[in-house]
Amino acid sequence: MSELANIFRRMHSGSELLRLPNAWDAGSARLFEGLGAPAIATTSAGVAWASGYADGGKMPVDVAIAAAVNMARVLRVPLSVDMENGYADDPKAVGEIIRRLLDAGIAGINIEDGQVAPAKLAAKIEAIKSVAAAAGSDIFVNARTDVFLLGLVDASKRVDETLARGAIYRDAGADGLFVPGICDATQIAAVVKSVGLPLNVMAWPGLAASDALGKLGVRRLSAGSGISQMLWGQAEKLAKDFLDHGRSEPMAEGAMPYAQLQALFAEK
Numbered sequence: 001m002s003e004l005a006n007i008f009r010r011m012h013s014g015s016e017l018l019r020l021p022n023a024w025d026a027g028s029a030r031l032f033e034g035l036g037a038p039a040i041a042t043t044s045a046g047v048a049w050a051s052g053y054a055d056g057g058k059m060p061v062d063v064a065i066a067a068a069v070n071m072a073r074v075l076r077v078p079l080s081v082d083m084e085n086g087y088a089d090d091p092k093a094v095g096e097i098i099r100r101l102l103d104a105g106i107a108g109i110n111i112e113d114g115q116v117a118p119a120k121l122a123a124k125i126e127a128i129k130s131v132a133a134a135a136g137s138d139i140f141v142n143a144r145t146d147v148f149l150l151g152l153v154d155a156s157k158r159v160d161e162t163l164a165r166g167a168i169y170r171d172a173g174a175d176g177l178f179v180p181g182i183c184d185a186t187q188i189a190a191v192v193k194s195v196g197l198p199l200n201v202m203a204w205p206g207l208a209a210s211d212a213l214g215k216l217g218v219r220r221l222s223a224g225s226g227i228s229q230m231l232w233g234q235a236e237k238l239a240k241d242f243l244d245h246g247r248s249e250p251m252a253e254g255a256m257p258y259a260q261l262q263a264l265f266a267e268k
Contacts (some may be wrong), residue, residue: 046228057203080108148181
């Protein structure tokens with residue numbers, strides 16, 4: 001089994017909360033690794049935008065896999081790939097897609113339920129685990145439920161629905177549960193107490209700082225698409241100023257030096 005996969009799995013059971021910056025291409029992945037990130041995750045939204053597609057299952061699977069393989073090429077730390085819904089409805093097809101990531105040495109994936117019935121995601125998880133076992137490989141499957149993010153049930157029922165789905169995904173072989181959109185400390189503690197899987201939350205307005213999350217029992221904190229969105233906003237601002245006024249000075253303010261960027265990839 002992949003040593004990177006084993007390392008990544010152990011990161012979810014240590015005493016320190018795993019903070020995962022989400023990269024959208026090989027350059028951002030290498031930058032985050034260089035800053036000391038112990039592992040890198042991808043943002044499907046960021047990868048889609050950088051590749052010229054809308055988020056939400058619009059990106060061709062070959063584009064998603066090519067981006068992941070290119071990130072893995074420049075990294076020494078584990079990489080976890082956001083695979084949205086697996087880019088297929090048929091569990092067997094999803095399993096074969098994930099086999100391509102296993103061949104590239106990917107340590108983990110996210111796969112989400114969205115609006116579909118939990119049983120459908122469970123079947124995909126079972127297929128992924130079967131493919132990994134047959135290949136003698138390991139991959140950390142982080143099952144994402146959108147109960148909070150999409151408001152799939154009334155607010156008063158969201159913890160119970162999250163726990164119910166978490167149990168289904170755990171029984172199917174999931175290794176972790178990702179609940180984007182959950183922020184309330186009491187609700188987070190309730191999920192941690194009963195779900196029986198390492199809990200992953202996403203940076204969100206109103207979410208407690210990582211130290212407090214760790215005390216609640218959260219094992220993993222993801223940046224989501226936040227970093228890429230901030231940079232898109234900055235790029236828009238700079239390009240608009242350049243187009244409107246043709247000024248050079250704004251592009252030098254806060255810019256990473258050319259030599260520093262070159263050094264990130266000098267040994268790659």
